[in-house]
Amino acid sequence: MGSRKVTSSEHLDWQGKHVTVAGLGVSGIPAARALHARGAHVTVVNDGDDARAREQAAELEALGITVRLGDGATLPEGTELVVTAPGWKPDKPLFAAAREAGLEIWGDVELAWRLRGPDAAPWLAITGTNGKTTTTQMLASILKAAGLRTAAVGNIGVSLLDAVLGDEQYDVLAVELSSYQLHWAPSLRAHSAAVLNLAPDHLDWHGSMEAYAADKGRVYEGNRVACVYNVADKATEDLVREADVEEGCRAIGFTLGTPGPSQLGVVEGILVDRAFVEDRHKNAQELAEVSDVNPPAPHNIANALAAAALARAFGVPARAVRDGLRDFTPDAHRISHVADVDAVAYVDDSKATNTHAAQASLAAYESIVWIAGGLAKGATFDELVAKSAKRLRGVVLIGQDRALIREALARHAPEVPVVDLDRTDTGAMLAAVQEASRLAVAGDTVLLAPACASMDMFANYNKRGDAFAEAVRELGS
Structure with missing residues (x-):
C-alpha cells in the first residue's frame, strides 16, 4: 500500500467547451443537462433510435442540446471531452477515436467528482461483486443513526x-x-472505501478477471483514512496492497471469525471492532449483536461488518452502528422471507443473479429445496454445486440454461432429486414452487437463488421475485 498526497479536485471552466455525452438514460441525461447549464456545447450520441430515445432527445433538444440517435460510433467533430454512460464497453469505436485524438473519457461518477464544490461531503465508497447495495444502505442507516x-x-x-x-x-x-x-473514474479519491469480495462477473465487458479486479481496485486509490478488505477473500487484500493512498491511510479487515488487530469480526455472537479503538492489540469495542443484523445470514453479517468499518473510519460511535443495523430493512428480493407454509420457509433471493451470490445464499440455510436457472452469462456451476451439495434436499430447475446446472448436479450431487421444468414462460414459477413444496419437508427452506440472470423469462430479477412470492401466496391460500 503506497502513499500519496492527493490535491483537490480539478474544477474546469466549462464555458464553450465541446463535450460529447455517450448514451441517453439515467446517467447520460443528467450529465448533458449539468454540462449544458455550465455553458458547455453538448452533443449526445446514442446507439438506439426507438420511441423512448426520440422522446428523451426532444426534451434535450428543447434546451439547445444536440442529439444524434442511431449513431453512437462516430466521434463528433470538435469534441474536447467524452462523458460516457458507465455501461458503454471500452472497446467501442467512439472511445478508440477519442483516445486517438488524445481526449479524456469520463463516466458519470468522474463528472460528479469533478463538479462537486470545494466544501463537498466526503465519499465512503463501496464496491464488490455482491452485497454492494445492501452494504451501502446499511452504511447510510448507521450514518443517519449517528x-x-x-x-x-x-x-x-x-x-x-x-x-x-x-x-x-x-x-x-x-x-x-x-x-x-470505476473504470471511467480516474481521479476519484474517497475518504475510505471497501471492496467486499471478488468473483468472476461482467468479464465480457472487462475482457479478463485481471482487468475486472483492477477496475474494482481503483476504489482504493487516494483513500485518506481506511481501505476496508475481506479477510476471507485474499484478492481484496491484494488490491489494498497495490493501492496508492494518502499518508496514514490504514488497511482494515473484516472477518466472520475472531478479529485480529486492525480488524472487525465476530466473537460469541457479538460484532466487535479491534481497528478503531485505543490499543487495538489489547482492546476491542462491542458494536452490535449478530441478531441486530437483518437477516443474520453469514454473507449479510459480512456486509454489516464492512459497513461498520467504513462508519467507524468516519468517526461514528459504536452505539450508532448498533442502532443503524437495527433500523435497516433490506430491499425486496434479497434473501427475503416470503412466508412459512406447512412449516417450510419460502425465501426470495432473486437478486442472486450469479454463482457467487447464490453460494452465499445457499450457505445461510441447512436444508434447502433450491429453485435455480435462467441466463448463465457464461458461468459454470461445478464449484457452486460441490460446495452446496450437502445442504440440498432437492432442486427445481427453470430457464434457458438450466441444463448447465443439471449437469453440475449430476457430477457433484447425484443423489439429490432434481425436477427439470422444460419451460421458460413466466408461468413456470408457479409450477416450480409447487414442485419445490412436494420435495420439501417440515423445517426445510425453499430458496429462490437462481445463480442466473432473469431476462430469458422475466423483465428483471424484481419481476422474477414477485412471481415467486405470488406463487407462494397461492400455495398457502
Missing part, C-alpha cells in the same frame, strides 16, 4: 450528479460503485 446528513447514492439508483449538484447539504455520502463506473 445524526449525520447522508444519502445512499451512485449505482444504487440515486444519481451522484443529483446528490452533488442538488440543494441538499450532506455531511457524508454512502456511495455504491460498479466496476463499470
Whole structure:
C-alpha cells in the first residue's frame, strides 16, 4: 500500500467547451443537462433510435442540446471531452477515436467528482461483486443513526450528479460503485472505501478477471483514512496492497471469525471492532449483536461488518452502528422471507443473479429445496454445486440454461432429486414452487437463488421475485 498526497479536485471552466455525452438514460441525461447549464456545447450520441430515445432527445433538444440517435460510433467533430454512460464497453469505436485524438473519457461518477464544490461531503465508497447495495444502505442507516446528513447514492439508483449538484447539504455520502463506473473514474479519491469480495462477473465487458479486479481496485486509490478488505477473500487484500493512498491511510479487515488487530469480526455472537479503538492489540469495542443484523445470514453479517468499518473510519460511535443495523430493512428480493407454509420457509433471493451470490445464499440455510436457472452469462456451476451439495434436499430447475446446472448436479450431487421444468414462460414459477413444496419437508427452506440472470423469462430479477412470492401466496391460500 503506497502513499500519496492527493490535491483537490480539478474544477474546469466549462464555458464553450465541446463535450460529447455517450448514451441517453439515467446517467447520460443528467450529465448533458449539468454540462449544458455550465455553458458547455453538448452533443449526445446514442446507439438506439426507438420511441423512448426520440422522446428523451426532444426534451434535450428543447434546451439547445444536440442529439444524434442511431449513431453512437462516430466521434463528433470538435469534441474536447467524452462523458460516457458507465455501461458503454471500452472497446467501442467512439472511445478508440477519442483516445486517438488524445481526449479524456469520463463516466458519470468522474463528472460528479469533478463538479462537486470545494466544501463537498466526503465519499465512503463501496464496491464488490455482491452485497454492494445492501452494504451501502446499511452504511447510510448507521450514518443517519449517528445524526449525520447522508444519502445512499451512485449505482444504487440515486444519481451522484443529483446528490452533488442538488440543494441538499450532506455531511457524508454512502456511495455504491460498479466496476463499470470505476473504470471511467480516474481521479476519484474517497475518504475510505471497501471492496467486499471478488468473483468472476461482467468479464465480457472487462475482457479478463485481471482487468475486472483492477477496475474494482481503483476504489482504493487516494483513500485518506481506511481501505476496508475481506479477510476471507485474499484478492481484496491484494488490491489494498497495490493501492496508492494518502499518508496514514490504514488497511482494515473484516472477518466472520475472531478479529485480529486492525480488524472487525465476530466473537460469541457479538460484532466487535479491534481497528478503531485505543490499543487495538489489547482492546476491542462491542458494536452490535449478530441478531441486530437483518437477516443474520453469514454473507449479510459480512456486509454489516464492512459497513461498520467504513462508519467507524468516519468517526461514528459504536452505539450508532448498533442502532443503524437495527433500523435497516433490506430491499425486496434479497434473501427475503416470503412466508412459512406447512412449516417450510419460502425465501426470495432473486437478486442472486450469479454463482457467487447464490453460494452465499445457499450457505445461510441447512436444508434447502433450491429453485435455480435462467441466463448463465457464461458461468459454470461445478464449484457452486460441490460446495452446496450437502445442504440440498432437492432442486427445481427453470430457464434457458438450466441444463448447465443439471449437469453440475449430476457430477457433484447425484443423489439429490432434481425436477427439470422444460419451460421458460413466466408461468413456470408457479409450477416450480409447487414442485419445490412436494420435495420439501417440515423445517426445510425453499430458496429462490437462481445463480442466473432473469431476462430469458422475466423483465428483471424484481419481476422474477414477485412471481415467486405470488406463487407462494397461492400455495398457502
